[in-house]
Amino acid sequence: MSRKDLLRLFEPERVAVVGATPREGSVGRGVMENLRSFDGDVVGVNPKHDDVLGFPCYDDIPSVPGSVDLAVVAVPAESAVDVVDSLGERGVKNVVVLTAGFSESGGGGAERETALAEAAERHSVRLVGPNSLGVTSTPSSLNATFGSASPREGNVSFMSQSGAFITAAVDWANDARMGFRHIVSLGNKSVLDETEFAEAWGEDDGTAVIVGYLEGVEDGGRFVRVLRRVTRETPVVLVKSGRTDEGARAVSSHTGTLAGSDRAYETALRKAGVIRADDVEELFDFARALDALSLPEGDGVAVVTNAGGPGVMATDAVGDTSLSLADLTDGTYEALDGALPDAASVYNPVDILGDAPPERFADAVEAVADDPGVSASLVIACPTTTFDFDALAETLVGTDVEIPLVASLMGGEATREARDVLSESDIPTYFDPGRAVRSLEAVADYRRAKRRRTGEVRDFDVNRQKARRILETARDDGRLGVEATPLLEAYGIPTPESDVVGSPNEAVQVAEGIDGDVVMKIVSPDILHKSDIGGVRVGVTQDDVRDVYEDLVSRARSYQPDADVLGVQVQETVGxxxxxxxxxxxxxxxxxxxxxxxxxxxxxxxxxxxxxxxxxxxxxxxxxxxxxxxxxxxxxxxxxxxxxxxxxxxxxxxxxxxxxxxxxxxxxxxxxxxxxxxxxxxxxxxxxxxxxxxxx
Amino acid sequence: MSRKDLLRLFEPERVAVVGATPREGSVGRGVMENLRSFDGDVVGVNPKHDDVLGFPCYDDIPSVPGSVDLAVVAVPAESAVDVVDSLGERGVKNVVVLTAGFSESGGGGAERETALAEAAERHSVRLVGPNSLGVTSTPSSLNATFGSASPREGNVSFMSQSGAFITAAVDWANDARMGFRHIVSLGNKSVLDETEFAEAWGEDDGTAVIVGYLEGVEDGGRFVRVLRRVTRETPVVLVKSGRTDEGARAVSSHTGTLAGSDRAYETALRKAGVIRADDVEELFDFARALDALSLPEGDGVAVVTNAGGPGVMATDAVGDTSLSLADLTDGTYEALDGALPDAASVYNPVDILGDAPPERFADAVEAVADDPGVSASLVIACPTTTFDFDALAETLVGTDVEIPLVASLMGGEATREARDVLSESDIPTYFDPGRAVRSLEAVADYRRAKRRRTGEVRDFDVNRQKARRILETARDDGRLGVEATPLLEAYGIPTPESDVVGSPNEAVQVAEGIDGDVVMKIVSPDILHKSDIGGVRVGVTQDDVRDVYEDLVSRARSYQPDADVLGVQVQETVGxxxxxxxxxxxxxxxxxxxxxxxxxxxxxxxxxxxxxxxxxxxxxxxxxxxxxxxxxxxxxxxxxxxxxxxxxxxxxxxxxxxxxxxxxxxxxxxxxxxxxxxxxxxxxxxxxxxxxxxxx
Missing domain, CATH: 3.30.470.20 (ATP-grasp fold, B domain)
Known part of the structure; x- marks a missing residue:
């Protein structure tokens, strides 16, 4: 199935809820309640009811008249596989399974999940879950989840391996006036996983930013290949939990899967061009900035502030990032000199003084935005006696500025209206100047990731046959040491001239073929730390080769009588x-x-x-x-x-x-x-x- | 003047505003407006008015009848010194100078500030400022500032070198329901500085936590000595800006002072037991936690959550700190097993499942709090369909838990009431589990700082006379090299046997007195990198000493003909x-x-x-x-x-x-x-x- 098809999950015209019920506190009721605001049709399936919350309800899946574009399954775990089979036979292609009791729990759950995936496979069903909170799509007011909050409309599409985190994030985002486009709770990812949603949203014109909370990825290789392509066009910000050793253990116990090492994830996310957020606050700060802002051309930031102290704080925050405080040009200094009072500081951070009216902010922002070294700008506003945040917001919205602009509005209630006005005009706002700066850095990071040359995988002339033959000589436990040096030679990796010999005579013969003193090492897979037992001798002259051979072998024997001694390596001295x-x-x-x-x-x-x-x-x-x-x-x-x-x-x-x-x-x-x-x-x-x- | 006296600044019964005026937008009016809520008396001083905003106004300072406990000065800079003199003569001991135009600006400002400090000194006046936003004291509803927001009452006393930041912080804190006790805007610190306020608040029973925003300290040695004493009893959290090189430059240009290196500040703050916050968000997060929580006995944290994903996020956050996820005892596991449903995870993070009612939270929190390895606990609540944050708050407040408890309420509007209820009961709340964990770490850091043994400055038997004589031999440019080795000997620091000699014969003589081969080095303050010119020779045998001497001197001469060659050092070989x-x-x-x-x-x-x-x-x-x-x-x-x-x-x-x-x-x-x-x-x-x- 192609990516475009997957988007149909979010664009149904008719939704069936299998397991719809009016019972208070049940999942089946929760979904029906949330679907009341849906722009399309909703039907229930439940033999016990003819009607649920005013929607028609049918006895079984075959009885549902007309087409069904999306089915939401909220039945007991034991019936879920049959339901998916029945939906597949009915030709329903998009199914979200909310039911829990699969691989996340014991008692045959894993087997049940395999059967569920097989049923979906049989009928080419795009299946979300099981153990999912559901899916949401704001353009059609579709909330097919049993979560308690409905999101605002926006351009950010959001996937999460934790259903609870979706509910939490939506409630928080509503407060922060942040909107979403599509949301999917991945659940156990038995069929559809993070890579497929990222790929689909990458081709969705309405999705400006993809964000996600993941505890692991299903297929690392595919994830990196696909995400690298997606991030060329669409920014992706992820929290991948299990960053720390303790966190990784918690992930393993929570998901029941073996967690890849975090440095593998870190490397993979960088390779894929994904911006990694460390926590929830960063995830949405970065998402808002990437949604609102154009990409900066460079790393130079100009700070315009009506208070010196917060200007210094912002400068510290810039110093903590890969961004830098722009050195302004003489032309910019002149423009600022003309626009600002004498007591103002035209040096970056530009301090326009506590009595600055909104127009002075605008003049300063426009002046720095014209500077070739300035790629982004941060405006900091502190409440002074006569200060009016609302007026500042109106004025900033009206400025003629091409570069990305963020604002730190350093107040509480007094800034509420202004925050909304600025956000509506794609100027993200933050209280803390540090958060504003880190969000600018995320946008700059994305610019770098997007444009980064991947390079090419070079094709070397290697001898695979020879390599295979050497690997076949490995001992039963699979270990190999210096005796496998020819493996490296087969792959064109330079090695010192050397040979592994089995007798003093052979050792002398090899040493004679090498220029200068030689290095001699015992070769035994049973002796891991050769130096510790005196098993390595450097600077051995031709005369001493024979004695050293005997000495090395006897040391090995006395260290570990049953050690498997493969011989002694005689090696050219590398400087x-x-x-x-x-x-x-x-x-x-x-x-x-x-x-x-x-x-x-x-x-x-x-x-x-x-x-x-x-x-x-x-x-x-x-x-x-x-x-x-x-x-x-x-x-x-x-x-x-x-x-x-x-x-x-x-x-x-x-x-x-x-x-x-x-x-x-x-x-x-x-x-x-x-x-x-x-x-x-x-x-x-x-x-x-x-x-x-x-x-x- | 003693610390107790300084507290009088915050406890006046009668306040005079010199420069009171009804003129809109003026500093003099701003203060008068804010003083309308003051519990005590207010009078103005301004010959142009008999009455300002309903308060009586007098022509000059001598005409004010009765006592004046605090004077706020808002007159032009030119008159400020005379006003302070006049206040001093009148016997007013507490003066806050809001007037700007002193050392922070050019044109004789620095001289004016010196005169101001001298006037204060002459009359033993406790002077805040100049260039201050003013002072606030919530117990008597005193707001003697021209800022736009009035703080709520609380136990946190707050000083800031940035006046604008006070206004911003108060507005934000009102929104977050955080209160303050005393607030002082330090201004230019011409008389009173951060150390004096920290010392006074350290002895103030009403102050539970001291927080501050500083760009520098006036007297580093005094600051460390006093703060070390203060932090034994009262936690101090500071943002010291200029953390980064770029920030330090911004501080210098903002305050006009030479900034100490940040690593000196970092070392000093640690030595003084101060908790350092990196940004504004941390400053108040830490302050709220230190105000509300008792000190944990150890570093073990237990997490109780109704959602697995956020539990993992919290675990990652713990892994980033000096805290650790507590290993629970078998007794605790049994207690949890008894209290929780089968599907719950009793391992830390304890996952009590999405359907958890408030009582299950309480049972789990009480069970982990009894565990000897648990010193603090974090409760994470995500909104699920039937979840009620308000009920959770009421239940948590009623739990019987001795250890510090913080909560991450992962929602927006839905959590507002609960946040207030929990904060009132000394359970700080955060949205992001990461911020909650970092706040717990700050409290644990303070416990360590408070209890940390300072150790003693040991008194060594040294030879100061000898050291002084050696220092006197320094060249005109003050530099000394190995020829000053006896300086170390005078201070009991072991050095290899060695001597600096001026001839081959002397060299031989010294070498003969040393056991084994020697090291020989050219001694010249003009040759900094001796090795680069072959000016150091190791493993010199007795036979070679003479030749090496000649060789070293000739190398030095050819490298730099006019180099000041003091001789050659002959030194024992140190292994x-x-x-x-x-x-x-x-x-x-x-x-x-x-x-x-x-x-x-x-x-x-x-x-x-x-x-x-x-x-x-x-x-x-x-x-x-x-x-x-x-x-x-x-x-x-x-x-x-x-x-x-x-x-x-x-x-x-x-x-x-x-x-x-x-x-x-x-x-x-x-x-x-x-x-x-x-x-x-x-x-x-x-x-x-x-x-x-x-x-x-």
């Missing part, structure tokens, strides 16, 4: 002194597939957790963002007098590791640690990976 | 390999004196800016907090298999450096870099300092 130790690797995430990681070795990762992530397939642009995205990246670019390393080689290694992750789902995790990066390129000095042999 | 390079030093801050810094050497400071600060004199407790306060501190305690270093020696070095800073104000800055810390103690390997020779 770590001239380079920087980095880590490149990947792990698997239940939602998003392969999560590629980059960081600097040692304390940087272990103590500072200074790492960056990408989701495979990683594009060239993304790999570069990963390498530049760690706090320690100046160390790669020659901070502290060191020579800059060949970052392009590091970037390419991240891409090649991503290719390995995509090509071999059987590799569960892989770490090149260290990958030594120097001015001359990179070299993968050590390696660990785990293979799922069943998947090979 | 850096076994230790950790740290940095200890201090710089001067315009507001707070000496700011002592600690960090790990190299990239940790330069790339990660991972440093901690203390204000001298640093106590033993504070020095320990500094050493443990950096992100990299695990590296000192033996992370990654290394040996733990002697952190007590590092702590003591920070204290000794603090003593040096306090004893010699002439040292403008000092850096021991590196101070090598190992299991055996510390050693100051290199040193740089700058001395103000005039101060010596």
């Amino acid at each position: 770590v002194d001239d380079g920087v130790e980095t880590i490149v690797g990947f792990s698997r995430d239940p939602q998003f597939g392969s999560l590629v990681v980059f960081g600097l070795g040692g304390v940087f990762v272990e103590v500072f957790e200074d790492t960056s992530f990408g989701i495979a397939p990683v594009t060239d642009t993304e790999a570069r963002e990963m390498v530049d995205g760690i706090d320690a990246s100046p160390l790669l670019h020659g901070a502290r007098g060191s020579q800059p390393v060949d970052t392009e080689a590091v970037v390419e290694t991240a891409e090649r590791v991503s290719a390995l992750a995509s090509d071999f789902p059987s590799i569960l995790e892989l770490d090149i640690n260290p990958l030594v990066a120097s001015a001359d390129g990179v070299s993968a000095v050590d390696l660990r990976l785990t293979v799922d042999k069943e998947e090979l | 850096v390999d076994d230790g950790v390079e740290t940095i200890v030093g201090f710089s001067r801050d315009p507001q707070f004196g000496s700011l002592v810094v600690f960090g790990l050497g190299g990239v940790f400071v330069e790339v990660f800016e991972d440093t901690s600060f203390g204000i001298a004199p640093v106590t033993d407790t504070e020095a320990r907090e500094m050493v443990d306060g950096i992100d990299a501190s695990p590296l000192l305690h033996g992370a990654r298999g290394s040996q733990p270093v002697d952190t007590e020696a590092v702590v003591e070095t920070a204290e000794r450096v603090s003593a040096l800073a306090s004893d010699f104000p002439s040292i403008l800055e000092l850096d021991i870099n590196p101070l090598v810390a190992s299991a055996d103690g510390v050693s100051a390997v290199d040193l740089r300092l700058t001395v103000d020779k005039e101060e010596l």
Whole structure:
């Protein structure tokens, strides 16, 4: 079914409520009450009644005359599957199941949900839920939910994995005079999920902003692909809860699903161009701003205020964001000088003084808006003795300003009318200057996300056959170490000259083929921390190779008599002194597939957790963002007098590791640690990976 | 004048307004209007009127009959000094100067302000302002401001360096049903400043919480000493603006003063036990919580919610703070099991389901409140079809709960009454669960700050005479390097055995007295980065000392022919390999004196800016907090298999450096870099300092 079809869920002309009832406090009555304001037809289905709240009620689904565009199901869980089957046979294509008692609860609920999805599948039914609060569509005053509040009309479409949060948000938004277009309570997402609604709303001309509350996504790969496309045209703001470890545990226990790691979500949302809000307040602050404002061309903000203190607060808030306080041009200073009294401050934040009448606000706002360095403006108004918020609102609405404009009206009751007037004219208002600034940042963030080059997934010349053969050598538990170095070579990742040998003679032979001293390491999947048992020796001269071989093997034996010793690696010495130790690797995430990681070795990762992530397939642009995205990246670019390393080689290694992750789902995790990066390129000095042999 | 006296400003029986006038839009009229609600007497002083808004008006100050407890001055700037003089002669002790045109403006304003302060001083007048919005005291309905809103009565006393912000805050607080006790607009702080009001309110029984908006403090040392005492009894929450670099510049341009660095403010506020709010919303959220709640005994929070999604959001918010989600005991689980339906989740966050009546909330809250691991509780209520916020409020007010309780009422208009009822009963309410959680954290932060042991400033046996003699050897530009190593020895800070020598023979002689290889460094204040020119040689054997001496001197000469070469340092080798390079030093801050810094050497400071600060004199407790306060501190305690270093020696070095800073104000800055810390103690390997020779 196409996206356009999905929108029909929100555009019915005739709605049937299966399980309609006049019983007080019931879900079936709640929906019927809310449907009283619907512009179209409503019928009930319930053999016990001929009429519910004045709407005709039929015995069963086949008896309903005429067409049914949307069915709302509020029957006991045991009957729900049959009802959906019956609706499907009747040709009803849009069904919202409010009934609870499926996968969210025990006692056969999961099986029942599978049967429900299968029934929907059989009849190509677009099914919302089960365990949904319902759907709402303000253009036709459709409120097919059992929530207690009806939303105002607007351009924001809203999905939520929590039904209760919809009711709360609508009540709050009514108070804040914020409106919605479509609202869907996703429920258990047995058929339709967040990705499908985002895709449909992305093609809906009436939806200006998509917002959502999610606890998880159903199919991470599809979500990222589709949302990346949607966010090119329509801003998407999401609260994804489970941000913290404690929150993630709460999500798992609440939804009963294994939560993907939050850094995978963070990486995926960024890749998809989604603006992430941390809490409810931000979600709607950002939504209002994205709905109302045009996109700023840059990051420079001008603040116009009638009070110095709040101007400083706004400046602090700007300093906390990726925005900056614009340096105004001489022309702007002259214009402000001409428009403002002598005691005013023409420097940004522009302080137009406590006695400023509305016209002075307008003059100042128009002057800064003409400045080429100003991409957005914040007006702050404090109540002074003679100040009139209503007059300010009228005047601001009349200004001729092209750039995005937000207002901080620093008062309570006195600002109520003005807030409404400004909101109606697409000037979002806030009490706190900080919230106003953060909302401007969200709009600037969206501009960046929308225009961001995704880059391309480069196609490297690799040897998949060879790689597969090496993976097949993994032990029964799937582990592989440096003996798998040829795997990296097969994927074009430079490694030091080396070989794994099984005898002192072989060791001498290999060492003779290598220029200079060698590094020798015990090779055993049972010995994870080789250095700890003296299993790594550097600077071994040709003369010592034989002795060191014997020594390494005997150390391994005495450390762990039954260790599986595969041999000793004899390796070219890589000049770590001239380079920087980095880590490149990947792990698997239940939602998003392969999560590629980059960081600097040692304390940087272990103590500072200074790492960056990408989701495979990683594009060239993304790999570069990963390498530049760690706090320690100046160390790669020659901070502290060191020579800059060949970052392009590091970037390419991240891409090649991503290719390995995509090509071999059987590799569960892989770490090149260290990958030594120097001015001359990179070299993968050590390696660990785990293979799922069943998947090979 | 004592603190108790200062409170008289807020308790006048008779107020005189000098410059009272009926002229519309004037400051003099604004005050008179606001004084109409005052419980005491009001008179005006203005030769042009006999009566202003119904109050008697006298020609001049001497003509006013009877006593005057508080005078409000709203005359032109030119007359203000004479008015204060005249008030002083009349015996008026409390004066608020609203008049602007002093240090905040040019044209002789600064001189005028000095004269004003001198006049106040002459007559022992407690003077607020100039450039103040006025003062307010709700117990006697005194509103001696020209602001447009009158506050409700409450227990929060509020000072602000921005008058406009007071008006804004009061208007907003009225809407939120939040009250105030005393409010003062500090204005230019020519006589009375933030520290005096904090001290007075700290002794005021009616003040439960002190809040403030500050752009700077007048006397940093006094502020910290006094506030530390005040916060032992009364919570203080401040917004200190100029947090960011951009904000600090805006403060400087707004107040015309040199702003102290924000990290000095951050350190000072922590030392003083002040809770810092980042923005306006936090300031009043925290104030309401601190006013209403008792102090929690620990950090464990229990969440009781009628909706899973918002419960997860609250859990995320807890994860962002220093609080934690309490693990409940088996006893609590049993109690919850007994009280809740089967489908409810008894695990924290406790989900009591969407159909929960108020009694179920009460049962769950009482059950978790009895849990020994629960120190505070958050109730989240979402509107469901049958939900009644008012009934919930009534029920919660009646619960028998000892621990702090906050509520997130997730709705708009529907929650209005409930919010009022709960607030009246000291249960603060918020829409966003995140704001509720952060407010609980502020209360927990205050508990920690209140109970925190300050520690003691240890008295070390040091040689001040010797230190002074070394400082006197500083060059004309005040710089000193390793040649000042004896300064550290005079303050008991261990240094490697070393000497600065002026000839190859001397070098050999010194090296012979040192065990093992030596380190040799060129000593020249003109060569800051010795390593860059090969001016440092490690591992020098006795045989090579002579050659290395010649080589170092010739390198210095060829690098900079006119460099002032003081000689060569011959130094014992300190085993850096076994230790950790740290940095200890201090710089001067315009507001707070000496700011002592600690960090790990190299990239940790330069790339990660991972440093901690203390204000001298640093106590033993504070020095320990500094050493443990950096992100990299695990590296000192033996992370990654290394040996733990002697952190007590590092702590003591920070204290000794603090003593040096306090004893010699002439040292403008000092850096021991590196101070090598190992299991055996510390050693100051290199040193740089700058001395103000005039101060010596």
